[in-house]
Amino acid sequence: MRETRSSLLLIVSLLLFLMSFVILCTWGYNEYYRTKDSKIQAKVLKGDSTAIAKAARDAAIATRDSLQKIFFTTLQNLDKRFDSTLNFADSLQIPLNQRLSEFFKLKTEISNILANRNNDADLGLARQKISELQKKVNELLGRNNEVEQENKRLYAMLKQLSAEKSPVETARSVAFENKVVNQVENKPSPEKSAITENSFQAYDLRLSAIMVTDNKELETYQAIQTDKFVGSFIVKNSKAVNNVAELFIVISQPDGQVLQKSTWESGTFETLNGRKVYSCKLRFDYTKGEPKKLLFNISSEKFVKGNYIMQVYYNGSLIGKIYKTLS
């Protein structure tokens, strides 16, 4: 009986020992492999992040390169026409200067963003600014085309007119024609010295379309909203004797008709190319050499869409010209 009891106790002890051993082995196994896995995982993770960072950098460089490429292509596109566009500074000085200053500002901003290689987060902003830049370049090129076409049209018209005249008149007309073209393209006029001796020079020409709402005057580009044109320019004459001077303003509408301020204020005057209808006349006191700013406004019941041309005449000679487009 005693033998039976002790053998049972022995079996139980053995079983407990075996179970303890198995548990210990399992723990030991788990512990061993967990440490091993974490080491491998750490190794793997370390390798992945390096790859991702590398890939991201490559992408950023590629983006920067492509943005730089787009940026330089945009600038290159503009450069081809840039000089000629700048040459219209005489007639288009104000709108062009505004657009060019916006353009240069944008260009500097983009160059700064692209030059800063540490700050990849601004690439989106650079992309946005480049598309804005492209839009501005397109606008400048479009305007350039418009002016070139208008120049061609006027040149053809002058050529046709001069062909119809007598040889003496033709010679005079050609000189006048060259002067007009030179003034538009801002090239030095061959007969400039002769003209400037007795003539005013007009610059900083502006012609704004104004809408009046609630007694406030706002600039607009829409024909339908326009209530009046407000024009201004600066005249200077270093040779003139101090006296009263008279300038004629001619604003041609898209249909070719001259816009008249009123029947009491518009009339006709003699030019080198015959009589012309003027929109209004400006009389002012002038002191020799002083730059004088002159202002005028012309209201109309209806303004139509299209290109308007403002011309300033002194003593029958054209001394300034500007275009205005209403959409």
Add this chain to the structure above:
Amino acid sequence: MFKVNLKHIIFTCGIFVFNPILLFSQNNFKLKYKKSDVYAGIEVGSKGVKMSLVEVSKNMQKNVEFNILKDTSVNTDFISFTEQTFKETLNGFTGLFNIAVNDYRISSGKIFTVISSGVKVQAEKINKTNWINKLVDSFRTRINEPGRMVEIIDVLQEARLSHLGIVPESRRFNTFLIDIGSGNTKGGYFPGGNTNDFKLFQLSWGTKSTANAVEKRLEDDQTMYNFSKQLYRVLAGSANDEIVYAVNLSGAYNMSDNIAFSGGIAWSVATLISPELLENPVIPVTYDEVEKFYDRIYRNYSSLSETEIVKLLNDPALNNASIAREVKRVNKVFDQQSLLAGTGLLLKIMRQFEGIYEKKQFYLVKNGQVGWISAYVDQTISKSGQTVSN
């Protein structure tokens, strides 16, 4: 029931179909203003009967504005006071009234009838005022309106109304208006800054009377050279004395910035100097421009023909056919001699205002003849309360 409905439908359709036709016949004009009324003014003048159809704006926010729709006349020479001219004047007067009522569909209440100051002055001079009364009575009987008002206007009233009708309000108190007629010249300005006080200016010289005075001196030499020489003498003689005296007396030199000329000669000179501005009722000119034009009439009259004038126009936006028609009309009314005489008189008056230091702005008014009628229409409708506010 069906019959009634059918009648209604036919009546409604009739209104829809015929109303626009009726409206079209009533307003067969190119109206300028969005809100306006059309009035007619018929004036019996020394040389004929004139009718002006005037569009008067109804915009109360702005000043009353006019637009001349039609201007027509019948030459009758009423101041001859013969049976024949009386009959012709009465026929013209009645005929134009009937045209306004029947053709232009203007109601009788919107037609104003007046006798001009020229007729009154001449009638009083030769004791023929009963001819005016007889004309008015016969006219009333003919149109079957015994109570119709036919006002006889005096010189002051006519000159004042002309100023109000022609000169815009913005220039009212600094503009001297001078109407050069065929037999005399009259005008004036508002010196006191109000429209009640009017300073009248009068000359016994007009385009025709100047030309007549020159013709009397021509004798056997009918050349243009002699005409020009004698014109100079006429204008330098008694005409000059009267002009200088009248201008000085008026005090207009010191009070006016703008000198506007109306009358037939102003219309013709304006049309020939600035044919490009055919549609403009007023043309600004300088003394030098008119002086050059005077020289052109004398030395190069052929350049004032419609073909030559149109040749000089190089603006494709201009309506050359209309310009040619108007130039032809001018040349029909004024021949070389009368144009030279009228322009000479115009220059003589302008010279009084052409100072060395102070330059006046000169204007030539083309439609001056309808100016006073327009103002008369405005004044009458304002008085009767049916104006513009209606």
